[in-house]
Amino acid sequence: MADDIKFSDFTTGEKLRVAGLVARMAKRGAAGEGVDLSDLQARVERIENQARSRKKK
Numbered sequence: 001m002a003d004d005i006k007f008s009d010f011t012t013g014e015k016l017r018v019a020g021l022v023a024r025m026a027k028r029g030a031a032g033e034g035v036d037l038s039d040l041q042a043r044v045e046r047i048e049n050q051a052r053s054r055k056k057k
Helices: 012-029 038-056
Strands: none
Touching: 012 038
């Protein structure tokens, strides 16, 4: 559980970027089943990794 991050661990810019990406995922998901969201999920994961590495310092 030491690697868990909270929303408060993100910078303001990261919060905005994650919120925008989640909105894009929701829009794509509304298109129906079989829609590929992996590219957006990977971008969110990179942002999470940045916050996680900053938290470890």
